[in-house]
Amino acid sequence: MRPRHVQPVSLAAALGGLDAALPTITVDGAPVRDSPVGSLQLTGVAVDSRAAAPGDLYIAVPGAQRHGAEFTAQAVAGGAVAVLTDAEGAALVGAGPAASALPVLVAERPRLLVGPLSAAVFASQPADAARPVLFGVTGTNGKTTTTYFINALLRALGRTTGLIGTIEILAGAEAIPSTLTTPESPQVHSLLALMRERGLGAAAMEVSSHALEYGRVDGVVFDVAGFTNLTQDHLDLHGDMESYFAVKASLFGAGRSRVGVVTVDDEWGARMAAAATGPVVTLRTDPDAPAGASADWTVEAIEPAGLGHRFTLRGPGGTALALSTGLPGTFNVSNAALAAVMVLASGVDPEDLQRAAAAHDPFTVQVPGRMQLISDAPTGIVDFAHNPDALVRTLAAVRRPDPGSRVIIVFGATGQRDETKRPIMGAAAARLADVVIVTDDDPHDEDEEQIRRGVLAGAREAVRAENLACEVLEVFPRAEAIEAAVAMAGERDTVLVAGRGHEVWQEIKGVNHALDDRVELAASLTRHGFSVRTPVAIES
Template structure:
């Protein structure tokens, strides 16, 4: 693409006709710039891309987009908001990939990754060439790629979508966080449909109130409206669905529920080893492989999304028995030595759903409870209360402390824990996991919450490899054959 054409797309006109270099790629990280690339100056949390514009030019950048004029030897296009401009530019540069296939967005506090994965698998099991972009990475055909955020930044996202479209993918599921909506990461994406899971306490370190948080989520449905998408899929049991619907007033609504007394277009009723799926006049009971009655809602949302394609509902439901949960979601450790689960639960609501599923009268439940540093501290005491309600004993620790004092994080959790609940504390998560392995070997049911699939610990400015499954398995091997501690 020529710089002059790019400028015209953004509503700017370049007077210097002779200065019209080719743009061969787009980057927002100056370290990745190659000759001919367009560099977009993005203001981040810790760094400002404007400070690296000269570095990008020295590496061969052919043009710069910024929020104020820069004195450079290459064309400089000035815009009001580079974050949102990045999506518009990337969509055009990559030949509008979201117009070349159907994009299904998933948002909500809890269940986004599970719903997105179930949607992806329903398409995949139906034989459709499908892709997914989510917290646990991007996948399509035989490709698996890591993604740094739940929703990648706009340039990376459009690049991924273009690769998928070029590879023949017809349907792609994108997990969309509230941060992504506020940061413009899905700008320029045409959504065929979008689903809402639920709204519960989270991210109040970023959003100033639950109302602001809800409206950030609702912007996804506004985008479905603005891009003339087909439908929005809403949880009939969550009051926040009213807010979501108000942002897409003319789109077709598909409501779902998990209780027979809550009217909805799609009902998925949990029956332990099976689910009863009711869609309009059709009712089918099918077996399921995964745990958790709360996952009936995630399945219902996934069925709602896939139903907006041309696939027949009966064939969609026929693939439910082949579904499994994504990594780190009620995932049982692959060992016969102990019953240990790993789950991503990091909100009060998510924690309650996880623990209520694992609680049993015939087995003592041990919970490794933690919270992240430099993140929403207002939910910590409530998570302590929830854990105390279900656990027979607690192992209280931290994860991703970043710059916060571990003691402060643990104190926040302890504030909500009942004094009668037996608990120990560990400022080092590795020590907490070793203790958890010992409890598991002693015959207790153990669940480690907080990180799920995430294999990185964030300490200060460092990102340290930290695979909880491997750590627990190694510790069990060391302990095996020893007398369990009382």
């Protein structure tokens, strides 16, 4: 994940380019600029002691349970040449096995320095050199698909591309498995430097609210930032929707992005566009958006086309682009339109984009675990929908028009996350599916039965209060729930397995168990005599 060649940077030079508002760094109580330590040569930055490499500055920050300074000896063993930490961390280093092994720099809030120092050391976005055009996508739902659409469109335009996201990291043709929606700041900057070294023309990155909250994209400037939507999720971190909104809105500041493209289908989108402090292009993708809602670009004339849709993207000066996506759901029309407008906002000519879209069909690229079709009869689909809005949109998209066909959904809720969305998701499933099978997602350290109970309560209350005909079942573990769904399915039915998408491990009480919804669904379908699409794309 690092470039092959990094030009060493002195500590003094790296610090010299930082914003004066950032915390002051001292060594032995004196400013670094007055110390010989300033001549120390750096070739990398690490916040994970296990990832420290020769020439690194190890930045030891407080964690949820342990302080990073406790692992300084491991960073030194990896080749770190200095440690930057807070006063508490400095005391831990002084009392530990790494005492006197390397210079200890101290700052009040070292976390704020990780991104800017990583940018300086890795020279990830130099102003005086060619570098990839960087696209960042934020929002509750649609980030992954939109970044895949952006990359597919750019490739259709002849660009070499990179990707940083939930499913994988791509540096040209090389794929690197991803563990976070957005990696830690040193990895982000080293990846951007690697992409620049390889001569990539562009890169797309998912920017989660966690990444913004925890500073994982500090020091990164996006050429184009895009906003999909905002619905209830991650309130265990942010507390309420207003705080969640404020974190997302920070991406559209003048120092974070050069231009923003904001989907304004609802009040949150309109507020996002209004809150931006940098240039903004607006996009309306919902024909039923509030009356009077205006936008620079609008989606019109949406028509079914196979599993997906054709549509017109209309913009300034009478521009009209005929586009399509082969992925199910009108939400994928929104994702495709946002990808198109973001690429246009980067300076691509509309006529070039139209030719590329017509020739290569970039918005039909398969996105692993996102509306991934496993079988046709019954329709077997695996999707990542793991919050109320995504679940509603996905269930609406998979309903077949055939008389007598049913929707059977298998899903649960993640443990140690926002508990308030569990009954909401249960109720949504009961309203839109014929059979709801509640099972386990990733319980983490929370009791599985308690999690299921919250989802079941919402589903059963909706059935009772609204006199719904939906059948609600509780089946666990998850593989057995998928088997139960397939066992009751007919060829005209749809089996939707939601919540985990591309994930291949299920975490229970600190132990990862191999579990891939796509593998389980394909195996169950085969056991019951149904045909499965081949190949079923699986990531290792």
